[in-house]
Amino acid sequence: MSDDLLIKLRLESVYSMESNGHKMSLVTLINEEENRQLTFICDHYVSDQFAIRDTLTPDNGTKRFLPEVLLDVIRSNRIMELKNLRVLIYGVCDGEYETELEDLNQSQTYPIRLSDAVLLSRISKIPVYVLSGILNRQGTPYSRQDMYTKSMPINILPEENLREALQTAISNEDYRLAQVLSDELKKRKK
Numbered sequence: 001m002s003d004d005l006l007i008k009l010r011l012e013s014v015y016s017m018e019s020n021g022h023k024m025s026l027v028t029l030i031n032e033e034e035n036r037q038l039t040f041i042c043d044h045y046v047s048d049q050f051a052i053r054d055t056l057t058p059d060n061g062t063k064r065f066l067p068e069v070l071l072d073v074i075r076s077n078r079i080m081e082l083k084n085l086r087v088l089i090y091g092v093c094d095g096e097y098e099t100e101l102e103d104l105n106q107s108q109t110y111p112i113r114l115s116d117a118v119l120l121s122r123i124s125k126i127p128v129y130v131l132s133g134i135l136n137r138q139g140t141p142y143s144r145q146d147m148y149t150k151s152m153p154i155n156i157l158p159e160e161n162l163r164e165a166l167q168t169a170i171s172n173e174d175y176r177l178a179q180v181l182s183d184e185l186k187k188r189k190k
Contacts, residue, residue, distance in 0.1 A: 004131035006088070007031050009038060011122055012142075014050045017165065023047065027118060029128065030142050036135055037142040038089070040097060042115035049119050071124050081105070082124055087117040089130040092138060101126075159188060 009029040016025045023044035030037045049067075056062050063069075074080050084105040091098035099117050100109040112120075121128045130139075162181055169178040 004133040006129040007036075007132050007135050009089075009128045009130055009135075011118055011128075012037065014042075014047060016044075016047055016051075018168070025050070027115065029118065029130075031135065031139075034144075035142055036139040038097075038130060038135060038139045040114055042118075046113075046115040046119055050122065053122060067120060067123050071120075082126060085124075085126045087112070087121055087126060087128040089114060089128070089134055091131075091134065097134075097138075159185070 009031055012028040012030045014025050014027050016023065018024075025042050025044070025047035026039055027042050027050075028037050028039045052065075053062060071082070074082060074085075080103055084103060086102050086104065087099060088102055088109075089097050089099050097114045099112055099114040101112050101117060101120070102109050118128060120126060162185055166178055166181040166185070169175070169181060
């Protein structure tokens with residue numbers, strides 16, 4: 001690693017959308033000061049898992065799901081304890097965040113997709129951290145006032161997806177979103 005500081009993040013939102021007939025979600029993590037955000041795209045499988053946990057509780061449906069069962073196994077294991085685990089976002093490679101689950105007691109790391117790590121954190125309360133250098137380079141300012149700039153990293157979407165999202169926004173008469181998407185398309189032509 002580097003000498004970067006670790007900055008704790010928390011899940012702010014999971015915003016579902018469809019592009020080219022593919023469902024995906026934009027997941028936004030924010031720092032504790034609520035002034036920087038890190039947003040990434042996750043597939044609909046993980047997005048659906050977030051949605052399920054927003055509607056069900058362990059008592060009425062999720063306690064037999066694989067992540068919850070594995071957490072129960074970890075909790076019962078005397079060697080590994082949840083309080084000694086953390087998620088760390090430490091780099092970017094090929095357009096994806098490099099992320100690992102760290103066992104601080106055993107000094108072991110386990111590579112994990114960021115979307116799965118955030119889902120695990122949502123279920124288990126395992127903290128998520130990012131190296132300050134990554135948040136400074138990849139993060140954007142966070143503002144509660146504007147949900148579109150808060151949760152939509154349109155600068156990382158392919159132009160084809162932007163055009164389709166623009167048409168969908170116009171069809172849905174969401175002219176504010178349409179303006180944001182149109183402005184991004186114009187920026188790319190310059």
